[in-house]
Amino acid sequence: MVLARIILGLLAIAPMTGYDLKRHFDSTAGHFWTADKAQIYRTLAKLVADGHAEVETVAGSGAPDRQEHRITAAGEAALAEWLASEPERQTERDPFLARVFFGAGLDEDGLRSLFAGRREAVHERLARYEQLRAENSATDRGARLRLVTLDNGIAHLRTELAWLDAAEEELT
Amino acid sequence: MVLARIILGLLAIAPMTGYDLKRHFDSTAGHFWTADKAQIYRTLAKLVADGHAEVETVAGSGAPDRQEHRITAAGEAALAEWLASEPERQTERDPFLARVFFGAGLDEDGLRSLFAGRREAVHERLARYEQLRAENSATDRGARLRLVTLDNGIAHLRTELAWLDAAEEELT
DNA sequence: ATCGCCTAGTCGACTTGTCAACTACTGTAC
DNA sequence: GTACAGTAGTTGACAAGTCGACTAGGCGAT
Numbered sequence: 001m002v003l004a005r006i007i008l009g010l011l012a013i014a015p016m017t018g019y020d021l022k023r024h025f026d027s028t029a030g031h032f033w034t035a036d037k038a039q040i041y042r043t044l045a046k047l048v049a050d051g052h053a054e055v056e057t058v059a060g061s062g063a064p065d066r067q068e069h070r071i072t073a074a075g076e077a078a079l080a081e082w083l084a085s086e087p088e089r090q091t092e093r094d095p096f097l098a099r100v101f102f103g104a105g106l107d108e109d110g111l112r113s114l115f116a117g118r119r120e121a122v123h124e125r126l127a128r129y130e131q132l133r134a135e136n137s138a139t140d141r142g143a144r145l146r147l148v149t150l151d152n153g154i155a156h157l158r159t160e161l162a163w164l165d166a167a168e169e170e171l172t
Numbered sequence: 173m174v175l176a177r178i179i180l181g182l183l184a185i186a187p188m189t190g191y192d193l194k195r196h197f198d199s200t201a202g203h204f205w206t207a208d209k210a211q212i213y214r215t216l217a218k219l220v221a222d223g224h225a226e227v228e229t230v231a232g233s234g235a236p237d238r239q240e241h242r243i244t245a246a247g248e249a250a251l252a253e254w255l256a257s258e259p260e261r262q263t264e265r266d267p268f269l270a271r272v273f274f275g276a277g278l279d280e281d282g283l284r285s286l287f288a289g290r291r292e293a294v295h296e297r298l299a300r301y302e303q304l305r306a307e308n309s310a311t312d313r314g315a316r317l318r319l320v321t322l323d324n325g326i327a328h329l330r331t332e333l334a335w336l337d338a339a340e341e342e343l344t
Numbered sequence: 345a346t347c348g349c350c351t352a353g354t355c356g357a358c359t360t361g362t363c364a365a366c367t368a369c370t371g372t373a374c
Numbered sequence: 375g376t377a378c379a380g381t382a383g384t385t386g387a388c389a390a391g392t393c394g395a396c397t398a399g400g401c402g403a404t
Contacts, residue, residue: 144343
């Protein structure tokens with residue numbers, strides 16, 4: 001459900017193919033949602049079946065044909081309805097924290113490498129987000145809202161780094 | 173897979189019933205994982221089938237019988253193996269941020285109530301975590317590790333509140 | 345020329361997670 | 375005296391997400 005709405009939201013910004021959507025989930029939308037491409041294509045098919053989107057096959061110039069998906073009026077209504085509805089409650093799920101939680105079953109070295117791996121992953125993500133942040137500017141309200149969610153990701157990654165410092169300090 | 177390991181980890185701390193596990197996911201483990209009770213009972217059955225846990229029926233005094241699950245040696249080995257294995261990569265999924273991302277489709281009031289709802293939910297969670305934090309002390313390495321993950325949750329919730337302030341400020 | 349990568353999309357099998365209903369007993373509040 | 379909340383567990387139907395393999399053409403490098 002959420003994925004269908006997010007795709008609808010992306011289609012509302014611009015018509016896209018499943019491939020384009022996948023790239024968005026791997027970059028601009030990656031800080032709040034991810035999706036497998038199989039799932040993306042299936043969801044697109046469902047959106048079309050529900051009349052929330054339309055397909056137009058665009059002949060690819062030197063590339064495969066593109067199935068451009070465009071949001072319909074019904075789709076826009078469904079999106080607006082979702083936005084105004086009660087937010088779904090968040091389910092926290094962090095396998096890294098789970099490992100730390102049970103870290104007693106790990107020796108000092110194992111724990112250290114667990115933290116080191118996390119640190120690296122967070123740094124990588126942070127670099128990507130900051131790059132993205134620098135590439136975009138808040139031209140209108142929509143862009144400003146999108147940037148603000150990116151700032152959320154950046155803030156949390158910085159918090160994670162600070163926590164890593166404190167945690168490693170405390171567990172010495 | 174992760175849920176099975178987390179349950180194994182909890183059983184390694186103390187033998188438990190599915191009901192006990194559910195309460196843990198709703199409290200002490202809730203900051204890094206949640207689980208539906210149907211899923212918990214099914215996973216427990218799988219752990220028993222795999223020889224990672226054993227069941228013992230304890231007659232309930234005035235209450236229903238309890239199916240106490242105890243980790244086996246094989247289960248402990250599986251848990252240790254998981255802890256030492258490559259961490260699964262994190263999939264960020266936040267429906268609230270998704271809503272903000274597409275917030276252009278919402279009027280000022282809708283956006284305000286979206287933020288207000290989040291703020292309230294975060295406050296509530298933070299209060300729960302801080303309560304938990306105050307109730308527990310770091311007696312040994314295991315307890316220290318568990319508390320440190322709780323601190324992670326607290327740090328992120330505080331960051332979220334700060335971000336909410338900044339975001340609302342910026343979007344005025 | 346052949347290998348790997350990018351674009352673009354499809355399919356089947358599978359795992360994981362969610363929802364709602366249902367059984368069954370106890371203790372407490374109204 | 376009965377309605378509700380808590381303990382304890384089960385089941386079926388679904389929805390959501392993951393993985394790997396497959397087709398198919400184009401482009402650049404070796």
